[in-house]
Amino acid sequence: MTATLRSARILAVITALVAVLACASGLAVAAEGGRVPMPQIPKAQGGQCVASIDDMRRNHMNLLKHERDASVHLGERKAKAQLDDCLTCHAVNGANGKPVTYDDGRHFCRTCHDYAAVSVDCFQCHASVPKAATKSAEGKGARLGNGQDRLQ
Ligand code: HEC
Numbered sequence: 001m002t003a004t005l006r007s008a009r010i011l012a013v014i015t016a017l018v019a020v021l022a023c024a025s026g027l028a029v030a031a032e033g034g035r036v037p038m039p040q041i042p043k044a045q046g047g048q049c050v051a052s053i054d055d056m057r058r059n060h061m062n063l064l065k066h067e068r069d070a071s072v073h074l075g076e077r078k079a080k081a082q083l084d085d086c087l088t089c090h091a092v093n094g095a096n097g098k099p100v101t102y103d104d105g106r107h108f109c110r111t112c113h114d115y116a117a118v119s120v121d122c123f124q125c126h127a128s129v130p131k132a133a134t135k136s137a138e139g140k141g142a143r144l145g146n147g148q149d150r151l152q
């Protein structure tokens, strides 16, 4: 093998390597949301979720509806998964340092729902901020736009 041929081969190997690396970094950028927009899900505070992240991503609606049915229809008042608990760990603070309501696109539950065009009616009755944040001067819940009290 001549010296030129050998260096031509080495050059070919290097070119191929560079191409592979460029491809891989391109993929990494896409996965981080470079080209494909992904929902920006705010980080939770506090301990672990009530189930694994994978399970929660897929099944939180079933869990919530199951608990609602148990509570509303069967009268079980010690629901395992209380909506208020979800909101406590998943509260997102606005500029004023107070948790934002579901009217705000930054609300934890809305980040994905807006992305996936899901609409839920839950917060017409339930407060969308943790109980601690709904306390007003009269000790009532966070109010709806029409002045009605929300469930806490
Ligand atoms: C003790 C705190 C805590 C409670 C209570 C809690 N979570 Fe979580 N949740 C977490 C943590 C921590 C994660 C992992 C992701 C993170 O760190 O933000 C998570 C992840 C999730 C995810 C997946 C988010 C993602 O990044 O894909 C969903 C959906 C979710 N929780 C919904 C709920 C719902 C609904 C409830 C109420 C039934 C709830 N969580 C109660 C702490 C909590």
Ligand code: HEC
Residues within 6 Å of the ligand: 064, 065, 067, 068, 071, 072, 077, 079, 081, 082, 083, 084, 120, 121, 122, 123, 124, 125, 126, 151, 152
């Ligand atoms: C028409 C009003 C209304 C709507 C809409 C509504 N709920 Fe409720 N929900 C209630 C009432 C009333 C209770 C019983 C409250 C109690 O036991 O103190 C309840 C209880 C619950 C409970 C168990 C207790 C708790 O505080 O967490 C869960 C979980 C729940 N609802 C989830 C949901 C979800 C999820 C949605 C939306 C898909 C929803 N609810 C929509 C009125 C409503």
Ligand code: HEC
Residues within 6 Å of the ligand: 041, 057, 060, 061, 064, 086, 087, 090, 108, 109, 110, 111, 112, 113, 116, 118, 119, 120, 122
């Ligand atoms: C990781 C993304 C993500 C987060 C965070 C999230 N959701 Fe969802 N949620 C979805 C998706 C996607 C669907 C639609 C699933 C389907 O249609 O199969 C959905 C559906 C639901 C449904 C059922 C709606 C229906 O029409 O039946 C309820 C109720 C619900 N979510 C409640 C919540 C609440 C409450 C929170 C905040 C505590 C929350 N979700 C946070 C992704 C998310």
